[in-house]
Amino acid sequence: MSAWDTGSRADDGGTVSTRDEVEEFAALLRRLKDRTDRSYGSLARRVNMNTSTLHRYCAGEAVPQDFAPVERLAAFCEATPEERLELHRLWLSAVAARQRVRAPGSAEEPVPEPAAVEVADAEADAIGEPEPFAAPAPRPWYRRRRVLASTAVACALLATLGGLSALSADRGSSDRAASPSGRPGTTARAAPHGSSKPSASSSPTPGRTSSSPHARSKGPASSAPADDTGTGTATGKTTTALPLTWSANSQIWQGGCGHDYVVDKPPAQVPPPPLPQDAGNWAATQGAVHGRQTMVQISVQGRSSTAVVLEALRVRIAGRADPAPGNAYSTEQGCGGGLTPRYFDVNLDIDRPIAHSVSGNDSGKTIPAVQFPYRVSAEDPEVLLVTATTETYDCNWYLELDWSSQGRTGTIRIDDHGRPFRTSSIKGLPHYGYGTNGHGVRQWVPYGS
Numbered sequence: 001m002s003a004w005d006t007g008s009r010a011d012d013g014g015t016v017s018t019r020d021e022v023e024e025f026a027a028l029l030r031r032l033k034d035r036t037d038r039s040y041g042s043l044a045r046r047v048n049m050n051t052s053t054l055h056r057y058c059a060g061e062a063v064p065q066d067f068a069p070v071e072r073l074a075a076f077c078e079a080t081p082e083e084r085l086e087l088h089r090l091w092l093s094a095v096a097a098r099q100r101v102r103a104p105g106s107a108e109e110p111v112p113e114p115a116a117v118e119v120a121d122a123e124a125d126a127i128g129e130p131e132p133f134a135a136p137a138p139r140p141w142y143r144r145r146r147v148l149a150s151t152a153v154a155c156a157l158l159a160t161l162g163g164l165s166a167l168s169a170d171r172g173s174s175d176r177a178a179s180p181s182g183r184p185g186t187t188a189r190a191a192p193h194g195s196s197k198p199s200a201s202s203s204p205t206p207g208r209t210s211s212s213p214h215a216r217s218k219g220p221a222s223s224a225p226a227d228d229t230g231t232g233t234a235t236g237k238t239t240t241a242l243p244l245t246w247s248a249n250s251q252i253w254q255g256g257c258g259h260d261y262v263v264d265k266p267p268a269q270v271p272p273p274p275l276p277q278d279a280g281n282w283a284a285t286q287g288a289v290h291g292r293q294t295m296v297q298i299s300v301q302g303r304s305s306t307a308v309v310l311e312a313l314r315v316r317i318a319g320r321a322d323p324a325p326g327n328a329y330s331t332e333q334g335c336g337g338g339l340t341p342r343y344f345d346v347n348l349d350i351d352r353p354i355a356h357s358v359s360g361n362d363s364g365k366t367i368p369a370v371q372f373p374y375r376v377s378a379e380d381p382e383v384l385l386v387t388a389t390t391e392t393y394d395c396n397w398y399l400e401l402d403w404s405s406q407g408r409t410g411t412i413r414i415d416d417h418g419r420p421f422r423t424s425s426i427k428g429l430p431h432y433g434y435g436t437n438g439h440g441v442r443q444w445v446p447y448g449s
Contacts, residue, residue, distance in 0.1 A: 019060070021097040025090040026060035029070075032077040032087075033058055036050035045380055046368070047072040050307075063094045076368070243405045244308045244376065245301055247415050250421055251279040251296035252385070255340075258332025260291030260431075262324045262424050273331035273434050291328045291426040293389045295343075296399070298414060301381035308375045311402040311409075313384070315346050315353040318396040318420040328426035330433045330447055342367045346388040347396045348423060355386060355399075391427055396420035 033054075036043055040058075044051040049069050056062040057070075064070060070091055131153050253259040253276050263270055263286050274282035282288070302308045342360035346353050360367035376382045388397065398415040415421060431447040 013056065015311075020061060021058045021090070021093045025063065025087075026058055028083070028087055028090055029058045029073065032073060032079055032083070035077050041380055042072075043076070045375055045382075047076050048373070049073070059353070063091070063098055065095070069090055105407065108314055111399065128260055154238070192384070197236075241303070241408065243303055243306065243408070244403060245303060246401070246412060246414070247299050248416075249297045250290070250294055250416055251276075252297050253279070253331070254293070258330055259295075260287035260293070261329050261331070262291045262326045262328055262426060262429065263288045264324070264326035265325065267329075267337040267432055270444060272328060272442070273329070288329075288395070289324050290423045291429075292391065292423070293387060294421050294423040296386045296414070296421065298384040298386065298399075298401075299381065300376050300384065300401070302377035302405075304378050305348060306405060307375045307377050308403055308405040310372060310376060310382075311404055312372050313355045313386075314400040314402070315348075315355055315388070316398050316400060317348070317353065318398060320393040320395050321428070322394060323392075323429070324394045324424040326429065328429045328431045328447075329444065330431065334432065339363070340367075341385055342369050343385040343387050344370070346386060346397075348388050348390040348397060349392045353388075353397070388421070388423055390423050390425050393421070394424040396422050402437070 009093075025175045033043060040055050041051045044054045046435070047054075047069065049072070052072075055063070069086060071084075074087055079087065129225060140179060256276055258273075259279070261283060265286065269297075270286060271282070300310065340361040343358055344355040345358050346355050357369040357371065359369040370382075370384065374382065387398065388395075399421045400414060401414060402410045403410055403412065432444040433447040434442065436442055437445055
């Protein structure tokens, strides 16, 4: 039996029961949720809510103290103005029902066993999400006496422990006073004259990890720097690994169909365009540079069920120069599709590039843009797509992804295996595509011919 089953019931005068009011509110939440055809986990991530918390709201097991998460849910589910007004009215009724003071003559509610008391999710604590309201049940007289007795015993134990600690501190102080080295029974030795051996006090603090070009972390526990795959490498005795993993792929083609590369070779020396999955090896062997645009696909996932909040995505320029020399070669083969994924748009030509979140489109249906902060975990990974463009420079750049989890914060550098990404303009360069010449031979021909 849930805590709601102990609520007030409808009497002969027509008073609405607590459970009925909460159930009406939960029923409307379920209708809005079912409208999206999403799972609880997927929907919760979109509205910045814990999965189990959303499930409890929709099941009528809890009522949010604040209307803000309900408003986010209604907006994402495209609720009508009438539905939003009704949702707000039902939420007020549900909150009032939970806070309703029982009449003096009513029967005393049974006290739930300790095992039935719900514990707030660690993820919700990390995000700062308000816990559902749950009014405490009155304690019977015998429980109050038990609590008072337990409190008295705890106070006595604390007093005893405090006395023992003070005695140990006094004894330690006297031992240190009797020994110049600070250790009982030892005598301090002077270092030999001219010795360059550092003392123990001058050594680096154990467990402190210096910041690396890949990751920085702050918080109660030092975080290890991430390697190229984002898995992290712990150094020191007390360091802990990053709470998330990541990988990046910069050989992404527009719609999976084609891409422009700058290669400083004549067409006769450039092999045919590769398949998308072989683009990395092809570009490396030809010394190819991304032409005009670079698309980077970033896969981010938590190491456990504990939520990791992605706070912000920043763009850093490592250097700009004149466009790379050579020819522009297009690998496009005339394919296409109806899906435009959501992505982050970056203009590399401005002084301070910003990653602008852009919504996608799936056969006419809008895919909402990614909004930070955004949560990931082992069960809820996320793929971020960044599209960076230049019409003027040969630009070297990289990304920084800020994260936080359980009081820890950090920054991950996302680049091309330790090197910045490189994107060069193709404006004014000879442009070739792979097609058939006048003799029916497949080769590189002027683009568009």
